[in-house]
Amino acid sequence: MPEASASTDAAGPEPRRRLSFSSILDGFFFIFAGVASVWLAWLVFTQSFEFGWFGIAFFVGFWVVLAYLVLPRLHRILTAIYVPDYFIGRARTSDGLLGDPVNLAFEGSEASLHAAMRMGGWTRADDVTLATSWRIVTSTVTRRSYDVAPVSPLFLFGRQQDFAYQQEVEGNPARRHHVRFWRTPDGWLLPGGRRVDWLAAGTFDRSVGFSLFTLQVTHKIDADIDIERDHIVGTLLGANPAVRVVVLKDFSSGYHSRNGGGDTISTDGDLPVVDVSEVPIAAIESITTDAAGGALHSEGAGGPLPTDAATPRVPVAAAEPALQSREGA
Amino acid sequence: MSGATDRRVTDRRVNVAKRPAFESPAALAAPVTPPPTMRRPSATAVGAILVVLRVVAGVVWLVAVAALWEQIVREELGVDVEAGSDVEAASQLVLVLLLVFGGIVLLLESAFAVLVWFGSNWARITVMFFATISIMTSWIESVTGDAEITVRTTLVTLALDILVLLALSSRNARAYARRPRPRVILHRR
Numbered sequence: 265m266p267e268a269s270a271s272t273d274a275a276g277p278e279p280r281r282r283l284s285f286s287s288i289l290d291g292f293f294f295i296f297a298g299v300a301s302v303w304l305a306w307l308v309f310t311q312s313f314e315f316g317w318f319g320i321a322f323f324v325g326f327w328v329v330l331a332y333l334v335l336p337r338l339h340r341i342l343t344a345i346y347v348p349d350y351f352i353g354r355a356r357t358s359d360g361l362l363g364d365p366v367n368l369a370f371e372g373s374e375a376s377l378h379a380a381m382r383m384g385g386w387t388r389a390d391d392v393t394l395a396t397s398w399r400i401v402t403s404t405v406t407r408r409s410y411d412v413a414p415v416s417p418l419f420l421f422g423r424q425q426d427f428a429y430q431q432e433v434e435g436n437p438a439r440r441h442h443v444r445f446w447r448t449p450d451g452w453l454l455p456g457g458r459r460v461d462w463l464a465a466g467t468f469d470r471s472v473g474f475s476l477f478t479l480q481v482t483h484k485i486d487a488d489i490d491i492e493r494d495h496i497v498g499t500l501l502g503a504n505p506a507v508r509v510v511v512l513k514d515f516s517s518g519y520h521s522r523n524g525g526g527d528t529i530s531t532d533g534d535l536p537v538v539d540v541s542e543v544p545i546a547a548i549e550s551i552t553t554d555a556a557g558g559a560l561h562s563e564g565a566g567g568p569l570p571t572d573a574a575t576p577r578v579p580v581a582a583a584e585p586a587l588q589s590r591e592g593a
Numbered sequence: 594m595s596g597a598t599d600r601r602v603t604d605r606r607v608n609v610a611k612r613p614a615f616e617s618p619a620a621l622a623a624p625v626t627p628p629p630t631m632r633r634p635s636a637t638a639v640g641a642i643l644v645v646l647r648v649v650a651g652v653v654w655l656v657a658v659a660a661l662w663e664q665i666v667r668e669e670l671g672v673d674v675e676a677g678s679d680v681e682a683a684s685q686l687v688l689v690l691l692l693v694f695g696g697i698v699l700l701l702e703s704a705f706a707v708l709v710w711f712g713s714n715w716a717r718i719t720v721m722f723f724a725t726i727s728i729m730t731s732w733i734e735s736v737t738g739d740a741e742i743t744v745r746t747t748l749v750t751l752a753l754d755i756l757v758l759l760a761l762s763s764r765n766a767r768a769y770a771r772r773p774r775p776r777v778i779l780h781r782r
Contacts, residue, residue: 286718293721293762297755300728304755307742314743333759340764394635 298337305329331479335359339477351455353516355418355425355444355465357524361477363418363465364485364523365531367493368443369454369512370462372541374426377445377462380507380540384499386429389442390414400437404472409435416482418524420446420463431499438472438483443496458512460537467523468492476526487528497536506542511535627768637712637769640760644706644720647753651699654750655692662688709761714770717761724754 308329312322336359343360355363370377378388390396392414403410411432417424425444433439443466453459468491469483486492500507515535523529658665666672666684675681708716731751734740742748760766 286714289718290762290767293725293758294764296725297758297762300755301759303732304752307748307751311743311748333756337759 294337295341298334298341301329301334301337305334327479331475335478349422351421353455355420355446358417358419359478359524361524362521364444364467365489365521365529366420366463366465367489367531367535368464368466368496369460369535369537370445370464371460371537371539372543373461374447375545376540376543379545380500380504380538380543381429383503383543384496385503386431386441386443386499387412389428389430392417403437407436407438410437411435413437413440415442415444418444418465420465421449421452438469440469441492441495442467442469443492454512454515454535456512456515458537464496466492466496467529468495475524476522477524482525484525485523485527485529487530489529490531490534493531493536497538500538500540504540504543506540506544508539508542510537510539512537627772629773631769631772633710633712634763634765634769636760636763636766637709640717640720640757640766641706641710643753643757643760644702644709647750647757648699648702648706650750650753651695651702655695655699659688659692709770712770712772717766717770721758721761724758727751727754728758 305326308322308326312319312326315322339359339361343356347356347360347362353366355366357363372380381388390412396414399410400413402408403413409432411430413430413432415425415428415430419425423446426447428442428444430440430442433441443464445462445464447462448460467489468486470486471484472481473484474480475482497509501509512535514533516531516533518531518533520528520530662684672680672684705716705720709720728751731740731742731747731754735742740747742751
């Protein structure tokens with residue numbers, strides 16, 4: 265029974281498993297597929313000269329193969345070798361490239377973080393699915409508003425962001441404020457020894473363009489990421505008197521670099537640590553019901569409690585059930 | 594905030610493990626441990642669909658061979674088939690054997706497509722193994738000049754093989770095929 269053995273393997277407590285034969289086979293197929301895709305791109309490229317004007321279609325096909333198959337796979341293979349996987353204050357793209365800088369930290373439970381963001385005028389981004397991806401394409405082409413558009417996955421601690429918030433600008437899906445959140449692992453400390461519950465990366469999408477590294481269509485971000493960082497902190501402070509901020513000056517030395525799409529970024533290296541643990545969770549209930557069309561306040565609904573043990577101070581009876589169900593997604 | 598946090602920090606520091614300061618390419622082959630609740634990733638779905646397309650391409654190929662059989666025998670083997678002769682009976686027998694064998698292979702391949710869809714790991718590995726052999730063969734043929742790979746010849750099947758390999762070797766497809774399953778006891782309700 266392969267199922268049974270797989271489950272006992274997964275439950276086994278040994279932390280360091282030897283590489284099995286099938287794992288090495290997987291590694292071989294991963295690299296061989298990358299090499300074979302280069303050949304495929306070349307074959308499609310040579311075909312684009314064979315068919316006259318119809319060859320343009322082959323050239324587009326060549327770009328699709330190159331941008332969405334070949335370059336991501338090659339980056340994936342190479343970055344596994346040359347990009348450090350410990351915390352250096354940068355998220356990574358799904359291809360392993362260095363992505364947006366981590367420029368915010370938060371303390372508090374997930375429920376209070378959601379409450380603080382909602383009160384600050386932020387909307388939670390949809391998860392990436394085929395349907396939501398298609399809606400991004402159509403709304404960008406037709407310039408229709410899509411204020412809960414999903415954000416692309418970025419990785420920290422080897423995990424995709426837990427959730428993301430955004431603010432659309434002028435109803436244009438090409439331009440938006442957005443910030444991704446990752447829960448830090450238990451017992452994990454920032455460089456310097458400070459414990460925080462969440463890390464976040466906020467940047468401003470200014471337009472749609474081509475990625476420098478993969479040639480994919482993607483959002484281009486504004487180079488001065490400190491403006492976006494201060495905007496996020498400003499909205500939270502303005503909306504919630506219970507929010508407190510401590511800035512870790514020169515957390516990283518100031519630097520200029522490029523993000524995963526090849527856009528220039530520059531920062532002074534400060535890291536604001538935002539404490540949202542005192543934000544009352546009850547506040548978001550009124551916002552939700554307002555958005556739902558002014559329905560009556562369902563007082564003390566008695567939903568399940570937020571499970572974050574780090575903040576027992578939170579008034580639990582007011583927790584929103586929807587937040588609970590999203591946890592761990 | 595500070596007092597409580599500081600105490601927690603010193604308590605937990607013991608648990609923070611140091612990791613080596615170099616990156617090993619073995620990370621590409623490292624086993625992945627996804628949650629049992631993982632939903633079917635698009636890579637697995639696309640891979641299974643591509644295998645089905647590969648089967649369709651095989652059916653088209655078999656039909657074309659059956660339709661052009663006389664011409665193929667004449668041009669490739671240099672044998673002139675006369676109606677009613679023993680040679681014709683023999684060539685018909687070869688054709689039937691070829692169609693039956695091809696049909697069985699395509700049926701097996703369809704079964705593999707279904708197994709891949711539902712996340713079978715050995716089916717995924719087997720499909721990738723045969724795709725690799727097929728790609729290698731095409732490459733050797735093109736390098737030695739035996740066959741030219743264009744859209745009019747074998748580019749479509751080769752492209753399908755490479756796309757199948759790319760999809761099924763991706764990290765998501767691997768994680769889905771290797772996800773831990775809850776133990777299912779079949780003989781009890």
